[in-house]
Amino acid sequence: MGAVAVSLAPALRRDDYRLFRRGDHRAQPERAAVKTNLIIAIDGPAASGKGTLARRLADYYHLPHLDTGLTYRAVAQMMLSKAWSLDDDSRAIEAAGLVDLAALDREVLSAHEVADAASRVAVIPEVRRILVEKQREFARRDQGAVLDGRDIGTVVCPQADVKLYVTASAEVRALRRLRDIEGRGGHADFSEILGDIKKRDERDMGRADSPLKPAEDAHLLDTSEMSIEAAFRSAKNIVDDAMAGKTPG
Numbered sequence: 001m002g003a004v005a006v007s008l009a010p011a012l013r014r015d016d017y018r019l020f021r022r023g024d025h026r027a028q029p030e031r032a033a034v035k036t037n038l039i040i041a042i043d044g045p046a047a048s049g050k051g052t053l054a055r056r057l058a059d060y061y062h063l064p065h066l067d068t069g070l071t072y073r074a075v076a077q078m079m080l081s082k083a084w085s086l087d088d089d090s091r092a093i094e095a096a097g098l099v100d101l102a103a104l105d106r107e108v109l110s111a112h113e114v115a116d117a118a119s120r121v122a123v124i125p126e127v128r129r130i131l132v133e134k135q136r137e138f139a140r141r142d143q144g145a146v147l148d149g150r151d152i153g154t155v156v157c158p159q160a161d162v163k164l165y166v167t168a169s170a171e172v173r174a175l176r177r178l179r180d181i182e183g184r185g186g187h188a189d190f191s192e193i194l195g196d197i198k199k200r201d202e203r204d205m206g207r208a209d210s211p212l213k214p215a216e217d218a219h220l221l222d223t224s225e226m227s228i229e230a231a232f233r234s235a236k237n238i239v240d241d242a243m244a245g246k247t248p249g
């Protein structure tokens with residue numbers, strides 16, 4: 001399969017996206033069905049590569065992308081910058097109400113302490129309710145969307161066309177994070193990063209409201225031994241197969 005879809009799809013505008021069928025070697029993709037509201041939900045633990053994959057898929061299918069982790073990070077960052085206690089639920093709820101999806105700054109929000117604080121405010125049900133509503137609004141766009149996070153397939157977009165659960169061993173994720181930091185000229189300790197990743201996994205998987213877990217109909221993608229390119233190819237095949245399954249006739 002693949003050759004036709006791989007070579008033609010990147011040249012298509014999102015609005016022109018047509019479904020491909022396995023083994024279709026004609027020069028043009030099928031025109032039987034047009035999908036204008038494709039929703040791809042990607043979940044997984046910290047540093048599993050879900051954001052990287054989400055951005056690649058969004059680019060490939062010409063879809064807008066939302067990294068929902070940034071919304072929780074924005075709440076945390078606001079709390080930290082105002083020196084509000086992370087245990088103050090009403091302040092966190094106030095901060096959640098102020099989150100503007102159009103103003104999320106990945107650079108500012110990428111700090112390590114923000115990630116940890118984000119996972120703390122993410123346990124507050126009212127914070128989640130407010131942010132989930134904003135995330136759903138993003139997903140309601142006519143052209144569809146790719147969203148990545150922890151509860152996209154289970155809570156935010158249970159109706160998503162394709163759900164991926166991206167994972168990798170904690171050690172591999174810690175190593176990727178370490179390389180990330182070193183690549184930006186920073187220094188970090190592998191065992192500290194590993195400890196932080198495990199702590200965050202525990203908090204995200206163990207919370208009562210919307211814990212991180214694969215949706216029942218999610219496709220599991222363990223990228224521990226996959227390159228970014230291989231992970232993208234696997235994910236793209238899953239999406240194309242899911243789309244082909246929806247082709248009428």
Ligand SMILES: Nc1ncnc2c1ncn2[C@@H]1O[C@H](COP(=O)(O)OP(=O)(O)OP(=O)(O)O)[C@@H](O)[C@H]1O
Pocket residue numbers: 044045046047048049050051052053069176177179180223226227228229231
């Ligand atoms: N399959 C892969 N092989 C090697 N490195 C990868 C792979 N996927 C992602 N990476 C790298 O791992 C790091 C973490 O990836 P990414 O930021 O996409 O993870 P994430 O799951 O979105 O993390 P977070 O939950 O913290 O936002 C990045 O440096 C990215 O380039």
Ligand SMILES: Nc1ccn([C@@H]2O[C@H](COP(=O)(O)O)[C@@H](O)[C@H]2O)c(=O)n1
Pocket residue numbers: 046047068069070072073115118119120122148149150151152200204
């Ligand atoms: N849908 C989501 C997304 C994120 N969180 C929480 O935010 C933390 C930071 O997320 P990153 O993806 O940027 O690492 C994360 O550890 C979760 O606690 C969430 O609960 N739901």
